[in-house]
Amino acid sequence: MDKEKVLKMAILARIKLADEEAESLTGEFNTILNYVGEVNNVSSNSLEKMQKKDTHISANKMREDNNPHESGLYTKKILEEAPLKEGNYIKVKKIL
Amino acid sequence: MIDISKFSIKDARLSLERKEFSARELVQASLDAIKKKDQDIKAFLEVFDDVEEQADEADKKLKEGESASRRMPLLGIPVAVKDNMLVEGKRATAGSKILEGFIAPEDSTAVKKLREAGAIILGRTNMDEFAMGSSTENSAYGVTKNPHDLLRVPGGSSGGSSAAVASGLVLAALGSDTGGSIRQPAAFCGVIGLKPTYGRVSRSGLIALASSLDQIGPFTKTIADAEILFDVIKGQDRFDSTTVSEETYPVPRKFAKVIGVPQDFVEREGMDQSVINNFKEVVNKFKSLGYEIKNIELPHIKYSLSAYYIIMPAEASSNLARFDGVKYGLHKEGKNVIEDYFQTRGEGFGKEARRRIILGTYVLSSGYYDEYYGNALKMKRVITEELNEAFGHIDLILTPTTPTPAFKIGEKMSDPLSMYLADIFTVPANIAGLPSISVPSGFVNTEGKMLPLGIELTAGQGREDNLFIAGKDFLGEVS
Numbered sequence: 001m002d003k004e005k006v007l008k009m010a011i012l013a014r015i016k017l018a019d020e021e022a023e024s025l026t027g028e029f030n031t032i033l034n035y036v037g038e039v040n041n042v043s044s045n046s047l048e049k050m051q052k053k054d055t056h057i058s059a060n061k062m063r064e065d066n067n068p069h070e071s072g073l074y075t076k077k078i079l080e081e082a083p084l085k086e087g088n089y090i091k092v093k094k095i096l
Numbered sequence: 097m098i099d100i101s102k103f104s105i106k107d108a109r110l111s112l113e114r115k116e117f118s119a120r121e122l123v124q125a126s127l128d129a130i131k132k133k134d135q136d137i138k139a140f141l142e143v144f145d146d147v148e149e150q151a152d153e154a155d156k157k158l159k160e161g162e163s164a165s166r167r168m169p170l171l172g173i174p175v176a177v178k179d180n181m182l183v184e185g186k187r188a189t190a191g192s193k194i195l196e197g198f199i200a201p202e203d204s205t206a207v208k209k210l211r212e213a214g215a216i217i218l219g220r221t222n223m224d225e226f227a228m229g230s231s232t233e234n235s236a237y238g239v240t241k242n243p244h245d246l247l248r249v250p251g252g253s254s255g256g257s258s259a260a261v262a263s264g265l266v267l268a269a270l271g272s273d274t275g276g277s278i279r280q281p282a283a284f285c286g287v288i289g290l291k292p293t294y295g296r297v298s299r300s301g302l303i304a305l306a307s308s309l310d311q312i313g314p315f316t317k318t319i320a321d322a323e324i325l326f327d328v329i330k331g332q333d334r335f336d337s338t339t340v341s342e343e344t345y346p347v348p349r350k351f352a353k354v355i356g357v358p359q360d361f362v363e364r365e366g367m368d369q370s371v372i373n374n375f376k377e378v379v380n381k382f383k384s385l386g387y388e389i390k391n392i393e394l395p396h397i398k399y400s401l402s403a404y405y406i407i408m409p410a411e412a413s414s415n416l417a418r419f420d421g422v423k424y425g426l427h428k429e430g431k432n433v434i435e436d437y438f439q440t441r442g443e444g445f446g447k448e449a450r451r452r453i454i455l456g457t458y459v460l461s462s463g464y465y466d467e468y469y470g471n472a473l474k475m476k477r478v479i480t481e482e483l484n485e486a487f488g489h490i491d492l493i494l495t496p497t498t499p500t501p502a503f504k505i506g507e508k509m510s511d512p513l514s515m516y517l518a519d520i521f522t523v524p525a526n527i528a529g530l531p532s533i534s535v536p537s538g539f540v541n542t543e544g545k546m547l548p549l550g551i552e553l554t555a556g557q558g559r560e561d562n563l564f565i566a567g568k569d570f571l572g573e574v575s
Binding site for chain 2: 001005006009010012013014015016017021025028029031032033035036037038039040041042043046047049050061063074077078080081082083084090092093094095
């Protein structure tokens with residue numbers, strides 16, 4: 001990982017990052033990535049065994065999309081938390 | 097004068113029922129203790145302004161007599177909650193500036209269940225920003241101190257909750273545990289901390305760090321109290337589709353007092369000698385209590401921390417995308433919409449949050465996804481299988497909770513990896529979704545201060561009951 005990459009990731013994450021912070025993060029990320037890279041060490045034997053089983057952890061849970069609450073029930077409460085609003089809308093700057 | 101530090105929930109409930117004191121007096125004792133001690137410890141971010149009304153309400157119900165008491169196991173008991181659980185009408189910041197000014201529009205399920213059980217929600221406790229940390233130093237609202245030595249950290253990320261219970265400010269508290277954030281501060285502060293099985297407690301209204309790992313649990317002074325709180329907050333919830341029912345995990349074997357110790361994993365570099373010595377004593381104590389100790393081999397468990405430090409930042413980067421300065425919380429002005437995002441998130445997130453979001457973005461990005469996130473998920477499944485298999489022939493796994501006693505404030509702030517290593521023994525239970533408890537196991541004299549140590553017991557999925565039995569045996573608690 002180099003500084004350019006860190007700055008690119010910060011842009012993807014929508015975080016304004018000072019140049020010096022990108023510099024120090026680069027070193028830290030290399031140390032961390034070097035350590036966590038050991039996740040490649042899964043034994044192929046274990047992998048094979050695992051693929052035969054279906055564990056609870058990765059199971060999907062589905063439900064019917066029904067019984068909605070009454071429309072507008074929470075609008076006021078939720079709008080109260082928005083930093084900028086106009087009428088019953090959250091306000092953002094012009095996009096186009 | 098009621099001394100909160102001398103009371104368990106169980107004792108306090110008895111005294112309330114016998115009218116030895118009222119809920120109002122009990123709450124006053126908490127408020128007095130906070131006033132006296134919390135200037136130094138800084139466990140609380142806020143004590144709610146309606147606690148006296150809540151206490152009066154509890155006293156009214158206590159007068160109704162037995163039926164209300166039986167229905168409400170926490171009636172009149174003050175409980176603190178970590179600042180990442182929503183309490184309706186109160187501020188909630190998750191220790192972050194980006195949620196400055198945010199008022200929770202509803203109760204989290206855990207808080208709602210506390211209320212239904214009659215608890216008094218006393219206030220919100222300090223934490224590492226978005227639960228990212230092992231020391232509570234990453235809070236945007238100041239550092240919490242360890243009550244046993246004010247120069248040391250209380251652990252984290254639920255450091256405010258553990259310090260509040262340890263210093264007798266409150267009878268019990270809730271925290272959340274993504275990689276050890278309940279058990280590690282419990283060990284550092286000398287209290288009990290339980291992380292339930294993934295899915296036993298609803299995460300609805302818990303500000304998310306890593307959704308596949310997060311779990312809410314209690315801090316208490318006795319195992320019986322941990323059991324009381326766990327029974328109150330657990331249960332399937334339609335607002336959290338990952339919650340499980342009582343029937344989800346079949347009982348695989350009868351409790352036979354067999355403890356597995358992964359010796360290779362425990363005897364690792366970076367272990368404090370005091371922790372090694374204490375652990376040997378603990379093993380002998382369990383033997384003398386009639387437990388069989390087996391050395392077990394878990395070849396992949398040592399990779400848990402690596403899998404964790406990929407999966408957690410990946411999920412965090414995604415979960416924290418919602419903080420954009422548009423819907424709630426902090427808003428900083430830029431030239432246009434996208435500049436608003438950059439300004440708000442750049443200023444609103446603290447250093448560790450920025451670090452983990454960017455790291456998470458990297459491990460999920462095209463070209464690196466398979467190498468990091470993909471492999472971490474595979475590793476997670478292998479570790480889970482390995483542990484589930486082990487619980488076919490043992491009841492519990494025993495390790496120290498932490499490799500060292502509480503470290504000094506500032507000691508690990510400039511070296512993130514060394515901070516992450518504080519979670520080495522706690523992370524496997526999150527990776528595999530297992531219930532795990534930290535129990536006080538003694539003290540070590542360090543630079544003239546007596547610092548607590550903790551041991552960690554982990555059970556198979558859904559087997560909190562085994563943790564409670566062994567914990568009570570170990571502490572000599574009569575059930």
